[in-house]
Amino acid sequence: MQEPVFNARNNKYVLSEGLDEFFSGVSKAYRFVGQYFRQAFKPPFHFSEVVNQCFEIGLRSLTLITLTGFIIGIVFTKQSRPALEDFGATSWLPSLIGIAIVKALGPLVTALICAGKVGSGIGAELGSMKVTEQIDAMEVSAINPFKYLVVTRVTATMIAIPILSFYCILVGLMGSFVNVSTQESTSFLTFFQNSFSTIHFLDLFTSVVKSIVYGFTIGIVGSYKGYYATSGTRGVGKAANQAVVMAMFLIFIEEVIIVQISNWIRFF
Amino acid sequence: MEKQSLPAKNGPEEPVIIIRDLYKSFGDLHVLKGVDLTVFKGENVAVLGKSGSGKSVLIRILVGLLKPDKGEVTVLGHQVNNLPENELNALRLRVGFSFQSSALYDSMSIRQNLEFPLKMNIKNISKQEIDKSVKEVLEAVGLEDKIDQMPADLSGGQRKRIGIARTLILKPEIMLYDEPTSGLDPITSSEINKLINLVQEQYNTSSIIITHDLTCARDTGDRIAMFEDGRFNKTGKFEEVFNDTDEQANSFYNYNFIQ
Structure with missing residues (x-):
């Protein structure tokens, strides 16, 4: 009979291989997040690197966000029109689109695109730096690699993704307007006024908070997976892949939690 | 370019690195098992041993990249x-580390690679001072014309040289070379060996050279330390280490110089 696993100090598993790995992974991730908050507010601040990373993130995702946001606007309007026509409520179309895009689709779609484009990029870049000893090279040159590589990237995603989310919202509404204007003679100004008529400050605030949380998630997950990449080039690929999967999974969970919290706030 | 004698020393020998009873394990793999070594000021010590025997672990402990399980490490x-x-x-600024893979920042040009440690460590350094230091180290490694190229455009030997230049820019007192000639042809290896000696003379550094290349050890080491089974089993001048009946030393010698 196999010996029961009980003692980590003797290289034995405390629970089981899978559970031990899971809990040690959670603890490592918790320390990584803690280190971000400890280092983010301590000088020196690498502002120019944060700005560089913001441009990188923005430029890396802009085309895809423009295309996706515009198509979502058109398709969502096209799909919603027949249902509203049944009730003779097509005049509510801009409001419906406004609510859907501002409150949910804009930030969520942007975050998912950035998780794919930016998260994988960060994971692969840091992973490659790790396996080629570039991170060690920084450390032996008395440069704090966590501060220079991780803090700047996570801060940049927290700044860039809310901006990209609002860009996505505007492009989505433009797409919707293009579809509406082919069917009805609605002016640009009227469409936008109607779109935002049912949007309150709390909705916009929630969207901003959501985007910041998504940005943090994408940056920290990508950095974490890259920073601890192992096993050469295979490890780099794995880090990039895991960065996307993990970030997307967490974004969906965060979406549910933030919507629930904002509904409670609205209720009170 | 075989070295004939230790460099001249002023006054009594001053130790810059003292390693005492050092142990390091990775799980069940015991890599260092009671390592003792002293490196004196101005001296190049070549650490010879098989690949994967744990030589690199030793110098990683010296710069704090790894923590030892037991033992004392005193640097400067x-x-x-x-x-x-x-x-x-602060100590790391006084110790240069040349990586086996060169570890150049591949998103930066050669100029940016060399400027980076200066900009990050010296506040309010002027552009003129940075340019002067970059020019000086590039001249030292003989690659002034590569300044605006990217690391990917360089050959293996050139990358090693730039890696050494990047450490020299902070004017270290100690240099740690991790397999400086691995993966290089004999001519380029010989050039790297000359560069290591040049660095010792020009920058007055003390060095540990981790290698499994006997030519490199002979040409650069004032003293050879044979690493076997997790500790140094023999230290001395090249002729002393390889001119006796030690089976391991002789098999190493025969493999490098006969086969």
Whole structure:
């Protein structure tokens, strides 16, 4: 009979291989997040690197966000029109689109695109730096690699993704307007006024908070997976892949939690 | 370019690295098993041993990249194991580390690679001072014309040279070379060996050269330390280490110079 696993100090598993790995992974991730908050507010601040990373993130995702946001606007309007026509409520179309895009689709779609484009990029870049000893090279040159590589990237995603989310919202509404204007003679100004008529400050605030949380998630997950990449080039690929999967999974969970919290706030 | 004698020393020998009873394991793999070594000021010590025997682990412990399980490591008078982060970083500025893979930042040009440690460590350094230092180290490694190229455009030997230049830019007192000639042809290896000696003379550095290349050890080492089974089993001048009946030393010698 196999010996029961009980003692980590003797290289034995405390629970089981899978559970031990899971809990040690959670603890490592918790320390990584803690280190971000400890280092983010301590000088020196690498502002120019944060700005560089913001441009990188923005430029890396802009085309895809423009295309996706515009198509979502058109398709969502096209799909919603027949249902509203049944009730003779097509005049509510801009409001419906406004609510859907501002409150949910804009930030969520942007975050998912950035998780794919930016998260994988960060994971692969840091992973490659790790396996080629570039991170060690920084450390032996008395440069704090966590501060220079991780803090700047996570801060940049927290700044860039809310901006990209609002860009996505505007492009989505433009797409919707293009579809509406082919069917009805609605002016640009009227469409936008109607779109935002049912949007309150709390909705916009929630969207901003959501985007910041998504940005943090994408940056920290990508950095974490890259920073601890192992096993050469295979490890780099794995880090990039895991960065996307993990970030997307967490974004969906965060979406549910933030919507629930904002509904409670609205209720009170 | 075989070295004939130790460099001239002023006054009594001053130790810059003292390693005492050092142990390091990775799980069940015991890599260092009671290592003792002293490196004196101005001296090049070549650490010879088989690949994967744990030689690189030793110099990684010296700069605090790895923590030892047991033992004492003193570098330039500081106990590395117990140093707080800011003091460890201050010490790291005095110790250059040349990586086996060169570890050049591949998103930066050669100029940016060399400027980076200066900009990050010296506040308010002027553009003129940076340019002067970059020019000086590039001249030292003989690659002035590569300044605006990217690391991917360089050959293996050139990358090693730039890696050494990047460490020299902070004017270290100690140089640690991790397999400086691995993966290079004999002519390029010989050039790297000359560069290591040049660095010792021009920058007055003390060095540990980790290698499994006997030619490199002979040409650069004032003293050879044979690493076997987790500890040094023999140290001395090249002729002393390889001119006796030690089976391991002789098999190493025969493999390098006969086969």
